[in-house]
Every structure is written in structure tokens, then in C-alpha cells.
Amino acid sequence: MCADTTATPDYRPTVFLPETEFPMRAGLPQREPDWLARWERIGIYDRLREKGRVEGRTPFVLHDGPPYANGHLHIGHALNKVLKDFIVRSQQMLGKDARYVPGWDCHGLPIEWKIEEQYRAKGLNKDDVDVVAFRQECRKFAEGWIDIQREEFKRLGVTGNWADPYLTMDYHAEAVIADEFMTFLMNGSLYQGSKPVMWSPVEKTALAEAEVEYHDHTSHQVWVKFRIHTAADATFTRTPTDVVIWTTTPWTIPQNRAICFGPDISYGLYEIIGRPEDSPATIGHRVILADKLAEAAFTQAKLAGPDFTRRLCDVSAADLAALVCAHPFRAIEGGNGEWDYDVPLLPGDHVTDDAGTGFVHTAPSHGDDDYQIGLKFGLPMTYNVEPDGSYRTNLPLFGGQHIILPDGKEGPANVSVIKALAGTATLFAKAKLRHSYPHSWRSKAPVIYRNTPQWFVSIDRTLDDGKGQYGDTIRARALTSIDKLVDWTPQTGRNRLFSMIEARPDWVLSRQRAWGVPLTCFVKKGAQPTDPDFLLKNAEVNARIKAAFEADGADVWYVAGFKEKVLAGIVDPAAYEQVFDVLDVWFDSGSTHAFVLRDRADGTEDGIADLYLEGTDQHRGWFHSSMLQACGTKGRAPYRGVLTHGFTLDEKGMKMSKSLGNTVAPEQVIGEYGADILRLWVAQSDYTIDLRIGKEILKGVADSYRRLRNTMRFMLGNLAGFTDAERVDPKDMPELERWVLHRLAELDAEVRSGYAAYDFQNLFQKLFAFCTTDLSAIYFDIRKDAFYCDAPSSLRRRSARTVLDLIFHRLTTWLAPILVFTAEDVWLSRFGDEGESVHLQDMPETPAAWLNYALAVKWDRIRAVRRVVTGALEVQRTAKVIGASLEAAPVVHVDADTAAMLSDTDFAELCITSGITVTTDAAPADAFTLPEVAGVAVVFRAAEGAKCERCWQILPDVGTHAHPATCARCDAAL
Structure with a gap:
């Protein structure tokens, strides 16, 4: 039998199908650790700091509220650190030098309690153990948990100076905390009073308001x-x-x-x-x-x-x-x-x-x-x-x-x-x-008001310290700061802290415990607290104490002979008693502005942070203590902005509890979905209120992620081999591309303002809608044919690939602060190791000339008409009259203005049909319409002609060209 020489050639190899190794299945749990290792290997954080120095960038400092070094991270920790990371990364990519020094709160009762439990388990009594040895046990316990938590935070994709965090138990930190305390000693606001304070009989110590919670x-x-x-x-x-x-x-x-x-x-x-x-x-x-x-x-x-x-x-x-x-x-x-x-x-x-x-x-x-x-x-x-x-x-x-x-x-x-x-x-x-009723937030046991001698800072005494620009008392300075110097996100945070400080009593600084920074002061034997010489106020003594702490840490306070050493030659040591209470840990964390913002090279020139960010409970905690502490020593708030987020709840809105079995651990989410899904959950949530999380919610987040990943994969596949030689100037592009550029320009402004306002939910919704609607459902759908079938030299294809490149650079950098791993995957899939990292990039400037509001209005109408056509074809597809839209060549009935608007477009191309007829004739009664799109009616007609074996359009000219079974466009491309 002779071979059939009239068989249609296989044109598949001539179609420019997408080429990319970017996988559809992300495999985030397995692949994310490799990116973390790569970032550490190439030193991204240090390189960004060097970039900021060389380019003279304006610093942006988000000061980390120290988590407590005790136990594995919970979902609230993840929410907090991820929000911080959104801000740090976005500020960096917006052109700032965004520094982030993570830190830990290391002193305090919970750690001391754990060590006591270990002693009791061995039949030992804490009071029989040398206090310095006991404190060293506490220090080792904190160090162990810091190492664990650091790795857990890094696994979330959080960038920062992990190699050199701040710790409240570092010797320098302890020296500064003591020095800050001695500032209150010297400015006259410190006093010893016998008054009722919140007291925990279980923990045998006074509690601050921030350490008390209320239960039935x-x-x-x-x-x-x-x-x-x-x-x-x-x-x-x-x-x-x-x-x-x-x-x-x-x-x-x-x-x-x-x-x-x-x-x-x-x-x-x-x-x-x-x-x-x-x-x-x-x-x-x-x-x-x-x-x-x-x-x-x-x-x-x-x-x-x-x-x-x-x-x-x-x-x-x-x-x-x-x-x-x-x-x-x-x-x-x-x-x-x-x-x-x-x-x-x-x-x-x-x-x-x-x-x-x-x-x-x-x-x-x-x-x-x-x-x-x-x-x-x-x-x-x-x-x-x-x-x-x-x-x-x-x-x-x-x-x-x-x-x-x-x-x-x-x-x-x-x-x-x-x-x-x-x-x-x-x-x-x-x-x-x-x-x-009030309970201790640590032991969960009821507390009582008990009269006991304690050390207080008066918040209403006039301070003669030369720092009265915003008031002469701590309370006045704090209230002025809240009103005049701080931006609040959300604004309700201002009202909450203002009312708290307006009505609060004096600050109880002392705790009757062992693990903490001691109250570094001496009292005169036989004197009464009301006597003017009751407290030793001597700058030289204070300097000796600070120097000793700087060299050997706060433990030296408890070493025999320390009092005699620091008082020798200044006053008679025998005339004074040493105070052995420790400072409220909120004083420790409230002092961080001094040893982090003020003292570190990666701090700030004025010791003031651009932002503090914590949960709403910190209005009575860290925001509060930092405000009081800084107003006493600096004269004003240590922050210019405060952002607060809500708590995490289960899917039903219930508080998470191990006993209820409704907790969601970060490592559980990361193990199943990857950290990017957890980060995306944060971005999709309204953090200003309590946030819900659970299996069904995470499934929805994962679905959104897959749709985004599809968008990025399409771009990568159709950018294969793109070079600057293909690039087309926007003024020479078809209208569809110029409309996409207009949308990019609009989005650029919205993304920048969204990141600046920390409005991640609204920002992400706009990006997601752009990817899934403007791009995937419209632009990519329309331009697939050009990408696959147009000749490489065609203006339409070159314009479309130019626009894809412009979208790529913006979309990857816009999403990089949120989807840190996926953005890196996308970036490296295109550029390989030469691309180094998306996180070393800035968000590219977008020309204002791309904005074209008249064109946008026109394309809003074109898209509306297209929606009616698509709806009409879907009816025929459901009825199995057609299988694909290319089998149709419908008649579209519109008004004269719309017809004129459509006349300079290839409307069949936009509707992905093989042909289309636009008419101003009256539509028949059975024409398809959509109630929300006035003045448009569609009558279905099947496309006439033969199917092009290369682009699959059905056209009358197929088969009349040199290449068998092709249309004119494909024949020319071949």
C-alpha cells in the first residue's frame, strides 16, 4: 500500500508552548529549608545592611517586643513575627534600610518557677542553694529555649539579625537596665512605700497590672x-x-x-x-x-x-x-x-x-x-x-x-x-x-491585695531632669506622647493606652524573687523611707555598679563583698543596707529602647523606633512599660508608631486550649502546607481583630495559593528565552497591553500605600484579584493564542512578552514580603543563581505615564460586553452544541457608541472566538443578555470554515495557503 502523501503535517513542534521547570506542586514543607540555608549562605541580611549603608538609605526600625524564652512557639507567636516580617521586608523593598534585631525576655518568674520545680523534684529547697548558682541555672534554661525558638522563628521565613539578637540577660543589657533604674533613683521618682499591691500567694511576689488577668x-x-x-x-x-x-x-x-x-x-x-x-x-x-x-x-x-x-x-x-x-x-x-x-x-x-x-x-x-x-x-x-x-x-x-x-x-x-x-x-x-476576679497570668491562681513594703516609681512627681519638653511628670509626658508623638494602628489603641495611663497608680518595680536585675540601690540603716537621706544617691557609686555589671553581669550584686567594693572610699559601707529585690521584668523589656535602639550600631540615632508591634494585651504590657520607662529617662515615648493585632482563635471563634484539643501549632501547619501558607493566612486575615485558624480555613488559603502559583507558572513558561531585544516601547503596544500597564501603574500606587499603612489584607486582596481576574481570566486567556502561535517577530507577541516581563518584576517583588519562599522560587526559576535572590531587590519604580484613565474606561466597557459573549457561549457549551469557544462566531448587538468602540479592536480575539459580528441592529427576543450589562445582546452562530491544525481557529481561508490546513497567520508564522 502506498504512503498517504496528503496527510496533514504535525504542527505541534512549531507551537511556542510554555517552557519552565517551575513545578505546579510547590512541595513547600520539603523545599523551604533549602531556601533558608541558601539565604544564610549568601548572607542576605548583612548584604541588605551594607546596601543601606552604601546607598545612604533612610533607616526604618521595627523594634522587636521580646518573647519570653520559655517553651515552643504557638500560633500567636507566628502571627506576631510574620506581621513584623511583612513590614520589615516591605519597607526594605520600598527603599528603606529596614533593620530588625530580634530579642528575648530572659528574666522573671516563669523560668525561676521551672528551676524551682526541678529542685523540688530532686527533694532540694531553692532557698538552700547559693543564689548565684541558682541564677546560673536560670540563665542556662533561658539559653536553651532561645536556641529552640530562634530556629522556629527562622523556619517561618522571618528575616533579621539572628546571629546577634538582643537578650535582656546579656551583661550589657543588665548593665543598662540597672543604669536606667538608677536614673529613676537620681531623678527623685523612686521611693519605697508600704501600700497594697496585687500579690500572688502562690508565687510569693508582687505583681504588676500587666501580670494580672481576669477569670470567673x-x-x-x-x-x-x-x-x-x-x-x-x-x-x-x-x-x-x-x-x-x-x-x-x-x-x-x-x-x-x-x-x-x-x-x-x-x-x-x-x-x-x-x-x-x-x-x-x-x-x-x-x-x-x-x-x-x-x-x-x-x-x-x-x-x-x-x-x-x-x-x-x-x-x-x-x-x-x-x-x-x-x-x-x-x-x-x-x-x-x-x-x-x-x-x-x-x-x-x-x-x-x-x-x-x-x-x-x-x-x-x-x-x-x-x-x-x-x-x-x-x-x-x-x-x-x-x-x-x-x-x-x-x-x-x-x-x-x-x-x-x-x-x-x-x-x-x-x-x-x-x-x-x-x-x-x-x-x-x-x-x-x-x-x-484577678488571677496571676503565670500560676493562674487568684491574687489578693496585700500591704507590703515595695519600691515604686511615682508617675506624678515633678522631675527636674531637663527633659520636660513634653511634661514635667511621667504621666504628663506619657499622655502627651500618646496624643502628639505616636501613630496608632488601629486608632483604638490610642484610646486604650491613654485611658490606662490616665488612671493608673504608681509603678511597682520590686519583686521578691531571685532571677532578674536587682534594684541597684542602698538604703541608710535606721533611716525612714521619708527621710531625705534614706536612699544613697551617688553618681560615682552608680558608675561602679554599671561597670561591674558590664564586665560580669548582674550576678555580681549577690557576691559577698560587693557592697563594700562599690561603696569603698565614697561612704561607709557599714552605714548602708543593700536591696536584694529584683526588678519587675516589664522594667527589663521597657528598657530595651536604651540597650537596643540607643546603644547598638544597628539601632537608631535618637533611640526611638519607627514601630512597636505586638498583640492588644501589650497595651497593659510592653507598650505601657516602655512608655513609662522612657518617659522617665528619655522624656518621651520610645516609639513613633504602634501597631496591635488580635488573638488567635479556632475556626469556631473559641479560645485555643490544649484541654479542648483545638490548638493549631505552627510546626503542624508548616509540616503539612509549608510556612508560606501560614504567612498567606496572616495576609488574608484582618489582624486588627481576633483571627480564626483551622483545617478548613487553611484549605481555603492553600487553594488561593495554588491559583497564585498558576499565575506565576504561566508567566515563567511564556517568558522563556525573553531578551531585551524583543522589548517593545509601551507607546507602540496594542491597546490590551497598554490597559495592562495602566492596571500595573494603579496597583503600584495601591501596593505602596498598602504596605505603608500596614494594610496587608486589602493589599493582598487587590493583588489576588489582579492575578486571578485581570491576568489569568482575561489577559492570559486572550494572549495564549499569541504566545503560542504568533511569529516571534510579531508586534503582538513581542508586546505581550514585554508586558509579561514588566508584570513579573512587579508581582514577584510585591508578593515577596508575604510569600517569601514562593517569590524566591519564582525568581530563581527564571534567573537561576545569577539572580541571587528576590529579597535583594527593590520594588521597581512604575512610570506614571502608564496611567491612562480614558483607556481604562473604554476597556471596562469592552470587558463588560465580552462578559455577555462569554455567558452566551457557556450556555452553548453546557448544551454540548460546542466544545470550545473557537467553534463560535456569534453576532453581538450593541448601541452605536459601543459598536464604534469595538470597531478598532479585534473583538473575536478578545472573546477567543473564530469570528464575531458586531451590529447595531435590534436584537431578537431570544438573544442572550445579562441584566447587569445594559445594551448588549448575543446571538450564537457557529464558526464557518475549516479548523486550522496549528491554532485551532475555524476560518474560511484554512487550506488555501502553502502550508496545509493552516490559516493565513499560521502560514506566515511557519
């Missing part, structure tokens, strides 16, 4: 009668009369020293005229209550209603001020006279008639309002509660009993006090109350 707790509540024994008006003493108080802390009753009333509250005198059989009330006795709260109080005492009580008369503020009561335990058996003192009634602005009785039992040693009243009226302080939360052993009746047990559970003290009140017939009523 069931408390005892009691209504207690205080018998009036002195009054200006005999009405209140002729018949037994009681002032009734209400409290949810019965254990504070033994410390009562006064009762407060509200001067503007309406009070009444009530008589008990009857009682139920089971009531201990005495008929004829009288009580004073706030009128608004009387019914509720009588209900608790089972005395509600006209059969049991009646109101006799008003009780004025003047009447109340003249009353003196007896303590409920006055003359109690076994009391040894402990409570045989008078209890005055005092006016207090803090008293309300919202709950209780309108009277506030006042124990100056156990509440801030109570303490302030005590200061105002000279009430004595009590010292009945020990550091472990127990009453002093020699307190009558209750000695040694715990309020809070060492395991955090309630001790017997409350019940014992209530029983004693019942025994003295002063218990008016009792109940239980479920309410929000």
Missing part, C-alpha cells in the same frame, strides 16, 4: 453589721443601730479600719419589725442602708417586705460623718483586745449605690481605694497577711490560716471569718457570687 471566680459575699456606739444624734444610739457593709472578701474584715459612705447617696434608717422563724434578726433593731439597695439587702437577709422592715427617716451625710462604730470583733472571746478600736465613717467618692449596701468596709492594707482613704484620714495600716497568703501566726482567732493555699485553692480564712461574724451576731447575710 466564685467568692463568698457577706453583709456585715457594724454597731454604732457614738453619734451626734441620739436617734442612732438610743436603740441598737448598725451600719451594714457588703464585701466579697470576708478575709479582709480583721483588717478593717473604717467605713466609707457616698456623700451624694440617699440613705435611710430602717427598723426590723418582724422576722421569719429561721432568721437570727432581732426585732426592734435598726440598720442604715442606701435606699436604692435596701430592698436587695433585706432580701438577702430574708427580711424583705412590709411585714419585716419599715423605713423610719432619712440619714444625711452629716449624720453619717458623725457616727463611730465598733469593729464586729470588738470584745470577741479570744480576741485579746485586737479589735477593740473605733471604726469611723468617712466620705469617699469611690462609693456607689450600684451594688452592696452603699457602705464600703475599708481596710487600707488591702485595696487601693482603701489605701487612698487611709492616707487622707490617717488610718493605720495592718500587717496581718504573710507572703504565702496566710494570716500572721500571732493574729488572734485566725493566726496561720491561709486565704489562698500554696496550690492556688481557697484556704480556710474566709469561712473562719464568716463563722466568727455569725458567732458575734454581726453577720447580716451571706451568699456566693460568681464574678470576674
Whole structure:
């Protein structure tokens, strides 16, 4: 049989199909570590710093809020560090010298607690161990976790000076922290006071407000009668009369020293005229209550209603001020006279008639309002509660009993006090109350207010330090900074911190622990805290302390003979006592501006950061302590901007908990999807509120990632072999390319403003829409034919590849701060090792001349008409009339203006059909329309002619050219 010499040639080798080794499957979990190793090998971070130096770039410093060196990272850590990395990388690529020094908080109770646990497990007592040896154990523990966390942070793709981070336990850091503390010593804001502070009986230390969190707790509540024994008006003493108080802390009753009333509250005198059989009330006795709260109080005492009580008369503020009561335990058996003192009634602005009785039992040693009243009226302080939360052993009746047990559970003290009140017939009523109560955020155990000598920084004392540009007190400087010097993202952060600092008390600096920077000060033996020479203030002593810490760390404070060494030749060491409390760790982290921003070569000239970025809890934490600390030593806030993010929740909006099994660990996400997917989740989320994460959410993120990757792969495939020789000047390009350039120019402005405003969610949405709609669904879809089938020399193909190159450079750099690994993969897939890294690039400048709003309006209309055509063809495809759009040559009915607009375009090319007819004739009734696109109707017609075996268009001229079964365009290309 003879060979068929008329067979159509195989034109597939003549088609310019995409060429790329960029894989569709990313394999991120396996491949990302190789990029990390490569970045470390070529020293990207150091090269960027050198680039910034050589080019004289403006520095941008995001100062890292130090995570605590204790435990593996959780998803909140990942959110925080990834957001920081978005900002650092984007600022660098926008032309800044974006420095990022990661750091760690190393001192403090959690680490100390862990070492104590290890000692207890071995049957050892921490107090029997040399303090320096104990501190060294803490240091080693922190070092171990720093190494672990550093690798976990790096695995997220976070760039920074990982080789030289800052640590609060570095010798220089400890020296600076001590020096900053001594600034407060010298400027007069430091004082020792005996006042109630939040105290953790479990941890046996004072807590700052930032170390306290609130949880639901069931408390005892009691209504207690205080018998009036002195009054200006005999009405209140002729018949037994009681002032009734209400409290949810019965254990504070033994410390009562006064009762407060509200001067503007309406009070009444009530008589008990009857009682139920089971009531201990005495008929004829009288009580004073706030009128608004009387019914509720009588209900608790089972005395509600006209059969049991009646109101006799008003009780004025003047009447109340003249009353003196007896303590409920006055003359109690076994009391040894402990409570045989008078209890005055005092006016207090803090008293309300919202709950209780309108009277506030006042124990100056156990509440801030109570303490302030005590200061105002000279009430004595009590010292009945020990550091472990127990009453002093020699307190009558209750000695040694715990309020809070060492395991955090309630001790017997409350019940014992209530029983004693019942025994003295002063218990008016009792109940239980479920309410929000302060707990230690470390031990999770309830805390108490306890009077104890502590070291404070006054935030309202006038500072004569020459730094009063923004106010003369720490509070004034802080409030001015918040209002005038700091940009807030979101703005609500300003209001939150302002209200906190506006109302906060003095700062408690001291902690009764071992692992931390000591309060480097000396007090004169025998002197009182109020004496002017109580604190040793000597610049030479301070310099010696700082130098010793710089050389050997803060441990030297605990070495025998240190006091004598630093005081020798200046003052008599025997005349002074050394303070061994340690600083609140918030003072450590609040001081980082000094030893990181001010002292490091990669810090800032003025010691002020461009941005602090942490979670919303840091309004009461690091933002707060940094503000107070810097306002005391620098005179202003240490930051120009503050960004806060929300917390991470599970998919149902529940708080993550190991017990609920709903936690999502970063390593789990990275192991399954890769770090870029975790980073993309951050970019797609609104970080200003709480963020949800879980399996279904991550599946959606991964789908978005695949669509982006498709876009990048298409570009790479169709840029194979592109050189500058092909490049076309924009003015010579077809309109479609010029429209894409217009979109690039629009996006460039939006990307830059989005990164500048830290608006990653909106920025990414615009980039994603551009990739999936403008590019994949329109431009790439239309230009595939030109890429594959046009001759290499054709203007259309050269223009399209030029535009692809321009898109490539912008899209990879725009996405690089977010998808650090994928952008690198894309970059190296095109340029290989010669490309070094996308992260060494800047976002390219985009000519404003590319903007063409008139063209954009025109193409908006063209795209709308195209959408109607596409919809009409989809109907035919669904009905299996056609398989591909190239089998169609529809008739498009439009108005005259639209027809004129379409006349200078190859509309069939734009609609990916083999032919198209545009007419202004009236459309038939059955024509396809879309309600949202007015004035356009489409009638389907099949394309006429034969199928070109090279480009697959169906055209009348196929088969009439030199190359068999080709159209004119393909024949020419061949």
C-alpha cells in the first residue's frame, strides 16, 4: 500500500508552548529549608545592611517586643513575627534600610518557677542553694529555649539579625537596665512605700497590672453589721443601730479600719419589725442602708417586705460623718483586745449605690481605694497577711490560716471569718457570687491585695531632669506622647493606652524573687523611707555598679563583698543596707529602647523606633512599660508608631486550649502546607481583630495559593528565552497591553500605600484579584493564542512578552514580603543563581505615564460586553452544541457608541472566538443578555470554515495557503 502523501503535517513542534521547570506542586514543607540555608549562605541580611549603608538609605526600625524564652512557639507567636516580617521586608523593598534585631525576655518568674520545680523534684529547697548558682541555672534554661525558638522563628521565613539578637540577660543589657533604674533613683521618682499591691500567694511576689488577668471566680459575699456606739444624734444610739457593709472578701474584715459612705447617696434608717422563724434578726433593731439597695439587702437577709422592715427617716451625710462604730470583733472571746478600736465613717467618692449596701468596709492594707482613704484620714495600716497568703501566726482567732493555699485553692480564712461574724451576731447575710476576679497570668491562681513594703516609681512627681519638653511628670509626658508623638494602628489603641495611663497608680518595680536585675540601690540603716537621706544617691557609686555589671553581669550584686567594693572610699559601707529585690521584668523589656535602639550600631540615632508591634494585651504590657520607662529617662515615648493585632482563635471563634484539643501549632501547619501558607493566612486575615485558624480555613488559603502559583507558572513558561531585544516601547503596544500597564501603574500606587499603612489584607486582596481576574481570566486567556502561535517577530507577541516581563518584576517583588519562599522560587526559576535572590531587590519604580484613565474606561466597557459573549457561549457549551469557544462566531448587538468602540479592536480575539459580528441592529427576543450589562445582546452562530491544525481557529481561508490546513497567520508564522 502506498504512503498517504496528503496527510496533514504535525504542527505541534512549531507551537511556542510554555517552557519552565517551575513545578505546579510547590512541595513547600520539603523545599523551604533549602531556601533558608541558601539565604544564610549568601548572607542576605548583612548584604541588605551594607546596601543601606552604601546607598545612604533612610533607616526604618521595627523594634522587636521580646518573647519570653520559655517553651515552643504557638500560633500567636507566628502571627506576631510574620506581621513584623511583612513590614520589615516591605519597607526594605520600598527603599528603606529596614533593620530588625530580634530579642528575648530572659528574666522573671516563669523560668525561676521551672528551676524551682526541678529542685523540688530532686527533694532540694531553692532557698538552700547559693543564689548565684541558682541564677546560673536560670540563665542556662533561658539559653536553651532561645536556641529552640530562634530556629522556629527562622523556619517561618522571618528575616533579621539572628546571629546577634538582643537578650535582656546579656551583661550589657543588665548593665543598662540597672543604669536606667538608677536614673529613676537620681531623678527623685523612686521611693519605697508600704501600700497594697496585687500579690500572688502562690508565687510569693508582687505583681504588676500587666501580670494580672481576669477569670470567673466564685467568692463568698457577706453583709456585715457594724454597731454604732457614738453619734451626734441620739436617734442612732438610743436603740441598737448598725451600719451594714457588703464585701466579697470576708478575709479582709480583721483588717478593717473604717467605713466609707457616698456623700451624694440617699440613705435611710430602717427598723426590723418582724422576722421569719429561721432568721437570727432581732426585732426592734435598726440598720442604715442606701435606699436604692435596701430592698436587695433585706432580701438577702430574708427580711424583705412590709411585714419585716419599715423605713423610719432619712440619714444625711452629716449624720453619717458623725457616727463611730465598733469593729464586729470588738470584745470577741479570744480576741485579746485586737479589735477593740473605733471604726469611723468617712466620705469617699469611690462609693456607689450600684451594688452592696452603699457602705464600703475599708481596710487600707488591702485595696487601693482603701489605701487612698487611709492616707487622707490617717488610718493605720495592718500587717496581718504573710507572703504565702496566710494570716500572721500571732493574729488572734485566725493566726496561720491561709486565704489562698500554696496550690492556688481557697484556704480556710474566709469561712473562719464568716463563722466568727455569725458567732458575734454581726453577720447580716451571706451568699456566693460568681464574678470576674484577678488571677496571676503565670500560676493562674487568684491574687489578693496585700500591704507590703515595695519600691515604686511615682508617675506624678515633678522631675527636674531637663527633659520636660513634653511634661514635667511621667504621666504628663506619657499622655502627651500618646496624643502628639505616636501613630496608632488601629486608632483604638490610642484610646486604650491613654485611658490606662490616665488612671493608673504608681509603678511597682520590686519583686521578691531571685532571677532578674536587682534594684541597684542602698538604703541608710535606721533611716525612714521619708527621710531625705534614706536612699544613697551617688553618681560615682552608680558608675561602679554599671561597670561591674558590664564586665560580669548582674550576678555580681549577690557576691559577698560587693557592697563594700562599690561603696569603698565614697561612704561607709557599714552605714548602708543593700536591696536584694529584683526588678519587675516589664522594667527589663521597657528598657530595651536604651540597650537596643540607643546603644547598638544597628539601632537608631535618637533611640526611638519607627514601630512597636505586638498583640492588644501589650497595651497593659510592653507598650505601657516602655512608655513609662522612657518617659522617665528619655522624656518621651520610645516609639513613633504602634501597631496591635488580635488573638488567635479556632475556626469556631473559641479560645485555643490544649484541654479542648483545638490548638493549631505552627510546626503542624508548616509540616503539612509549608510556612508560606501560614504567612498567606496572616495576609488574608484582618489582624486588627481576633483571627480564626483551622483545617478548613487553611484549605481555603492553600487553594488561593495554588491559583497564585498558576499565575506565576504561566508567566515563567511564556517568558522563556525573553531578551531585551524583543522589548517593545509601551507607546507602540496594542491597546490590551497598554490597559495592562495602566492596571500595573494603579496597583503600584495601591501596593505602596498598602504596605505603608500596614494594610496587608486589602493589599493582598487587590493583588489576588489582579492575578486571578485581570491576568489569568482575561489577559492570559486572550494572549495564549499569541504566545503560542504568533511569529516571534510579531508586534503582538513581542508586546505581550514585554508586558509579561514588566508584570513579573512587579508581582514577584510585591508578593515577596508575604510569600517569601514562593517569590524566591519564582525568581530563581527564571534567573537561576545569577539572580541571587528576590529579597535583594527593590520594588521597581512604575512610570506614571502608564496611567491612562480614558483607556481604562473604554476597556471596562469592552470587558463588560465580552462578559455577555462569554455567558452566551457557556450556555452553548453546557448544551454540548460546542466544545470550545473557537467553534463560535456569534453576532453581538450593541448601541452605536459601543459598536464604534469595538470597531478598532479585534473583538473575536478578545472573546477567543473564530469570528464575531458586531451590529447595531435590534436584537431578537431570544438573544442572550445579562441584566447587569445594559445594551448588549448575543446571538450564537457557529464558526464557518475549516479548523486550522496549528491554532485551532475555524476560518474560511484554512487550506488555501502553502502550508496545509493552516490559516493565513499560521502560514506566515511557519
